[in-house]
Structure formats: structure tokens, C-alpha cells
Amino acid sequence: MKNFFTFSVIKRVVTYSKAHKIITGVVVLIMVGGGYWGYKASSSSGASLSYVLGVVEKTTIVASVSASGQVSTVNQIDIKPKASGEVTWVGVKAGDTVWAGQALAYIDSTEAKQNIADAEASLASAKLQYQKDSAQAPMDYDKSLEALEDAKKNLTTTYNDTYNTVSNAYLDLPSAVTGMQNILYSSSLGGQSSNQWNIDAFRDMANQYSDNGSTSAIGTFIDVVERDYKTARTKYDQAILDFKNLTRYSATSDFEELLTISVDTTTAIAQALQSELNILDAVVDELTIRNVTVNPSITSMRTSARTYLSTVNSNLSALLNQQKTLDSTKKTIRDNExxxxxxxxxxxxxxxxxxxxxxxxxxANQERNLQELKDNLSYYTITAPFAGTIASVSLKRFDTVSTGGSVATLITTQKIAQLSLNEVDATKINLGDKVTLTFDAIEDLTLTGEVIEVDAVGTVSQGVVSYKVKIGFDGQDERIKSGMTVNSSIQTDVRQDVLAIPSSAVKTQNGITYVQVFNPALAETGGTTGVVSVIPPTQVEVKTGISDDTKVEILEGLNEGDQIVTRTISGTATAVKTSSSGAGGAMGGAAIRF
Known part of the structure; x- marks a missing residue:
């Protein structure tokens, strides 16, 4: 039955196709085209990167440590100085009643004040220099532009001088090359009746004056002089053609190329003339030793060779100097650019x-450091953190105190927050750090305070080290009860007007911290969806400072307004899928039915 059904279906399809050839052809084309289109769409799908952009901005960064703890009532507290030095005054004794913020003792602040004065002087000097440099910078920039323009004009002049120098060389080289040829390939040594070239005459002399099979001085120069002449002649014949094809309106690259060729050619001619002079000197020496009269033609050739060589050497020096001038002028342009x-x-x-x-x-860094010095100056006054009664005083005038050591004990009934920090966060905390406090049980209450005590020795529990930190409240509220949960944000550092970028923009690889930067900046920022760029961003190494939950301070590597990548989005294009319903629809009411 199954085979019959299959055969019946095929038969009906064939019958329908024969009766409706046009419709069948259209269906086939649509199916083939749809398959091809689907294949192309599928094969063209791929991943693309989008960059979410941001800019380097100046802002304020507050670094903080967050922790939770409980409210407790403190009966007594050890008062610890925030600075080290010699005690210059003690204003309380045991039994005295004090108020919050009252001065209890002074520490010598002479050095601290001197540091502030030095920092102020240094800052003032830096600002004056900055004002001077700011005024000078536009002028220096204009001078650089002028220097570049002058260098370009000089380059034009140098190219003209290059043509002149090369041209002068080719005024002298033809006669030198002709003279060089005549010294070897004329018949001046054999008389008018002889057709023997001079080089062959030199060779005969070499053979004639070879004693006991040894090569004479003349013979040692025969092969050298022929080789040097052929080299020089080949270079000259090509160079003179190149020169004749050059005009003052030729491309500057042609000038440079011909200058290089001319230096090479002139060097070869100078070497060939020197080799000819060497063989002529050897001939004269050999004849003189053997008391043979020197042919006047040899003397004449020596004089000519010296004259030609002097002229060629002068041209070579001029060409080399011009080459140096051209290179120097181009380097000046590059340096100015x-x-x-x-x-x-x-x-x-x-x-x-x-x-x-x-x-x-x-x-900006000096201003920040100066402000920090000024803020720290208050540390040289030991104050009472709360109102209460002084139970004991363990210092006197001229004593030396250090941070962390107890100098007095205060009895009080003030409420405080007691926190527990891990060893990493504890190292960031200092006495006097400002704190913001909130309470789970009192939603509308926010208090400020400061760190009044940090344990010097940690507590180990199940292998984990923790340190107790006590926070004094700047104000009291009757609704606060002992045992309440308190949430704190301890400000460990504050940097104002500093360069900062989103934390997501900072990356680290192989120990190097870097940021991806588009330079030049992209015209379209793309918002939160990002922007696609054909040219990828460059990696710029940076030095970072403090950070908060969202931002990182940039100390080096970036400038205000630089365009950075805060996030990279990897997307994949989805291939369009084809559906068979299109083919059926194309057939309309003429669809095949079984």
C-alpha cells in the first residue's frame, strides 16, 4: 500500500507539472533562489564588536569601606593621638570634666607647619611657572608651524640645489670618462703606426719585467684597472641617460634617486681613475729602476689622470655634501612635524x-597634598571625642607620644558603633576617618561620626582575622538603642577635582593596567548600545589612584576629554531562515492537492 501511495503521488506530480509548466517553473525558481538566499544569509552571519564609549572627566572620588555592626554604650575610652611628636602643653588632669572637642594637649607642630609652608611655596612656584608656560605655549606652537613652513621652503631650495650639483657633476664627468678611456684604450704608447691599446702595452711591460716567473708591480694592477674601468663605464653610461631624462620639473623622488645614482657613479669613476694612476705610477717606477727612459706619453697620462681625479673628487664631495644637506632638511621637517x-x-x-x-x-596633586597637610595639622591637638570625665592622664609636657598609644582615659556614657573589619579593610582605616551611619530600625536617621579606636591586635576565629573598630557619633538621638544594627561607610580617602573614568574601563593584563582609547575620537558615541568601529581602539597604559564603587582615579596616561571604551559588547548576527510557506503561496489556488 505504501509503495502504491508513493508511486501514485509521484505520478500525480508529474502529470500536474506537464499540465502547468509555467507554474512549475516559477515554483522551481523560487525554491532554488530561496535556498541560495538562505545559504548566503547563513554564511554571512558572524560576530561583531560594539564599543560603549565614555570620556575622561574631572570629578570627586570618595574611597570608602562599608561594614555593619551594633550600637553599644561605652563606659570608658582610651584617648589616642593621631600624630607623633613632643608634647608642648597638657591642659587636663584626672577628675576634670571635659566637653566633646575640648583640647586636652598639644603636640609640637613646628615641622608640620614648616611642611605646609614649603608646600605652599612649591605650589606658588609651580603656578607661576604654569602661567609662564601657558603664555609661551601658543607662541611655541606658532614657531613650530613657522619652522615647518621654513623647512619645507628650504627643501624646495635644496631640491633646486640638488639639480644644480648633479648638473655640474655631469659637466665634468664626460671629459673625465673620455680621458679615463684614452689612458687605457688609446694607442699613444705604440706610436702612430701602432694599433696596440695602452692596456695591452702595459700588459707586455708586465710580462717583460717579470723576473724569475714572479709578477711585476705592473702586472698586479692589470686586472684591477680593467675591472674598475668597466664598472665605472657601465654605471656612467646609465647615469648619463638618467640625467638627460631629468628636468627641473621632475618629481622630487627622481631628484633623490639620481643624486644617489650620481654619488655611486662618481665614486666608481674616482676609483677607476685612481687605479689607472696606480698602474701608471707602477710603470714609471719599473722603468726608472731599470734605467729605461720613460715615454713622454706616460708622463702626460699621469698628469691627466691626476687632473681628472681631482675634478671628480671635487664633484664627489659636492654630491655627498648635497646628499647630507637634503637628508638634514628632510629630517628637520620630520622633527617639526x-x-x-x-x-x-x-x-x-x-x-x-x-x-x-x-x-x-x-x-592639582600639589594642591591636594597641601590640603592634606593642612587637614592633618589638627591632629597635633589632642581632643576629647565625647563629653565626660578624665579618669587618668599618662603624659606630661616634653613627653614624646606616637600614634596609637593611649595618653588618657575618658569616662563617658555615650553610645558608639562597634564594627568588625577583615584584615584587608582594617589596614585602610585611620583614627579620625569620617563615617556615615544609618540604622535598620530607624529608616529616616543618618548620622555622621569618626573612627575613635582601631584594635592594634586582631582576633582570630576559625582561621579568619578580624579587627574591632569603634565609631563615635557626632550627635546623639534618643531613638538609638544599644544592640541596634548600624551600617557604616568609612571614608578612607577623598580626592577632589581629579581625572576619573568608570571602573569598567580599566583592564589589567600581564601586570599592566591599561585603558582602550579611540584617538582620534569617534564622531558617533552610540549611547548605551555602543558603536561599531572599523579601526579598533588602542591600548594606553595608565596609573590609577583611589576608587569608589563606580569610578577610578587616573594619575597618569590619560587627559581630560579623552574618549575611552567603558564596555565591549560582542554581538552575533542571526541568519535569516527561509520558510516553505512562500513556495506554496506562490502557487495560490493552483496548489497541488493529493
Whole structure:
């Protein structure tokens, strides 16, 4: 039955195809085309990268450590100084009642004040230099542009001088080459009746004056002089053709090429003339030793060879000097172009060069350091963290104290927050660090405070080390109860007006921290969906500073306004799938039915 059904179906298809040839042809074309189109779509699918962009901006970064703990009531607290030095004044004794913030003792701050004065002087000097450099930078940039323009004009002049130098050389070289040829391939040594070339006459002399089978001095130069002449002649014949094809309007590259060829050719001619002079000197020496009269033609040839050689050497020096001048002028242009590129790093106008940008960043760092010194000056005054009664005082005038050592004990009934930090976070905490506090049980309450105590010795539990930290509240609220859960954010560092980028933009590979940068910047930013770029971003090594939950401080490597990659999105194009319903639809009411 199955075979019969299959045969019946095939038979009906064939019958229908014969009766509806046009429709059948269209269906076949659509199916073939659809298959090809689907194949192309499938084969063209592939992965693409989109870049989510951002810019380097100046902002404030607050580095912090978050921790949770409980509220507790402290009965007494050890007062510890935040600075080291010699005690200059003690203003309390045991039993005294004090208020929060009252000065208890002073530590000598002479050195700290001197550091502030030095930092202020250094900052003032840096600002004056920056103002001077800022005024000078546009002028230096303009000078670089002028220098580049002058160098380009000089290059034009140098090319003209190159043509003149080469031209002068080819005024002298033809006669030198002709004279060089006559010394070897004329018949001046054999008289008017002889057709023997001079080189052959030299060879006969070499054979004649070879004693006991040894080669004479003349013979040692025969092969050399012939080789040098042929080399020089071949180079000259090609070079003179190249020169004749050159005009003052030829391409500068042709000038440079012919200058190089001319130096090579002139060098070869000078060498050939020197070899001819060597063999002539050898002939004269040999004849003189043997008391044979020197042919006047030989003397004449020696004089001519010296004259030609002197002229050729002068031309060679001129060509070499011109080559150096040309190279030097081109190098000047390259140096000026590089100088201009450096001026324009991070600013298209060139008025704010990278050196000036670096100076501005250095000034910002000095300002931050100065403010830190001023803030730390208050550490030289030991104050009471809370109101209470002094239970004991363990210091006196002229004592030397150090940070972390207890100098007094205060009895109080103030509430504090007691936290537990791991060993990594504990190293970031210092006495006096500002803290923001919230309470799970009191949703609308936010308090500020500061770190008043950090355990010097950690507690080990199940192999984990932790340190207790106590936070004093700047204010009290009756709703706060002992045992309540408190959430704290301890500010470990604050940097204002610093360069920063999103944390996601910073990458590390093989110990190198870097950021991907588009330079020049892309015109389209693409928003949160990213933008596709044919040219990939470049990796720029950076030095980072502090960070918060979203941003990282940039100390070196980037400038304000630089376009960076904050995130890379990898997408895959989906191939379009074809459907058989299209073919059936094309047949409409004439669809085959079984």
C-alpha cells in the first residue's frame, strides 16, 4: 500500500507539472533562489564588536569601606593621638570634666607647619611657572608651524640645489670618462703606426719585467684597472641617460634617486681613475729602476689622470655634501612635524601641549597634598571625642607620644558603633576617618561620626582575622538603642577635582593596567548600545589612584576629554531562515492537492 501511495503521488506530480509548466517553473525558481538566499544569509552571519564609549572627566572620588555592626554604650575610652611628636602643653588632669572637642594637649607642630609652608611655596612656584608656560605655549606652537613652513621652503631650495650639483657633476664627468678611456684604450704608447691599446702595452711591460716567473708591480694592477674601468663605464653610461631624462620639473623622488645614482657613479669613476694612476705610477717606477727612459706619453697620462681625479673628487664631495644637506632638511621637517603632533596631543589647537597638561595635573596633586597637610595639622591637638570625665592622664609636657598609644582615659556614657573589619579593610582605616551611619530600625536617621579606636591586635576565629573598630557619633538621638544594627561607610580617602573614568574601563593584563582609547575620537558615541568601529581602539597604559564603587582615579596616561571604551559588547548576527510557506503561496489556488 505504501509503495502504491508513493508511486501514485509521484505520478500525480508529474502529470500536474506537464499540465502547468509555467507554474512549475516559477515554483522551481523560487525554491532554488530561496535556498541560495538562505545559504548566503547563513554564511554571512558572524560576530561583531560594539564599543560603549565614555570620556575622561574631572570629578570627586570618595574611597570608602562599608561594614555593619551594633550600637553599644561605652563606659570608658582610651584617648589616642593621631600624630607623633613632643608634647608642648597638657591642659587636663584626672577628675576634670571635659566637653566633646575640648583640647586636652598639644603636640609640637613646628615641622608640620614648616611642611605646609614649603608646600605652599612649591605650589606658588609651580603656578607661576604654569602661567609662564601657558603664555609661551601658543607662541611655541606658532614657531613650530613657522619652522615647518621654513623647512619645507628650504627643501624646495635644496631640491633646486640638488639639480644644480648633479648638473655640474655631469659637466665634468664626460671629459673625465673620455680621458679615463684614452689612458687605457688609446694607442699613444705604440706610436702612430701602432694599433696596440695602452692596456695591452702595459700588459707586455708586465710580462717583460717579470723576473724569475714572479709578477711585476705592473702586472698586479692589470686586472684591477680593467675591472674598475668597466664598472665605472657601465654605471656612467646609465647615469648619463638618467640625467638627460631629468628636468627641473621632475618629481622630487627622481631628484633623490639620481643624486644617489650620481654619488655611486662618481665614486666608481674616482676609483677607476685612481687605479689607472696606480698602474701608471707602477710603470714609471719599473722603468726608472731599470734605467729605461720613460715615454713622454706616460708622463702626460699621469698628469691627466691626476687632473681628472681631482675634478671628480671635487664633484664627489659636492654630491655627498648635497646628499647630507637634503637628508638634514628632510629630517628637520620630520622633527617639526613630530613636534607639532606632540603639541596637539589631547588638544587640536596645540595651545595646551602635553607638557602643560602634565604641569596642570602636577599642580592639582600639589594642591591636594597641601590640603592634606593642612587637614592633618589638627591632629597635633589632642581632643576629647565625647563629653565626660578624665579618669587618668599618662603624659606630661616634653613627653614624646606616637600614634596609637593611649595618653588618657575618658569616662563617658555615650553610645558608639562597634564594627568588625577583615584584615584587608582594617589596614585602610585611620583614627579620625569620617563615617556615615544609618540604622535598620530607624529608616529616616543618618548620622555622621569618626573612627575613635582601631584594635592594634586582631582576633582570630576559625582561621579568619578580624579587627574591632569603634565609631563615635557626632550627635546623639534618643531613638538609638544599644544592640541596634548600624551600617557604616568609612571614608578612607577623598580626592577632589581629579581625572576619573568608570571602573569598567580599566583592564589589567600581564601586570599592566591599561585603558582602550579611540584617538582620534569617534564622531558617533552610540549611547548605551555602543558603536561599531572599523579601526579598533588602542591600548594606553595608565596609573590609577583611589576608587569608589563606580569610578577610578587616573594619575597618569590619560587627559581630560579623552574618549575611552567603558564596555565591549560582542554581538552575533542571526541568519535569516527561509520558510516553505512562500513556495506554496506562490502557487495560490493552483496548489497541488493529493
Amino acid at each position: 613630530r613636534s607639532i603632533e606632540i603639541y596637539k596631543i589631547g588638544n587640536e589647537s596645540g595651545s595646551n601641549p602635553i607638557s602643560l597638561q602634565s604641569s596642570a595635573q602636577s599642580i
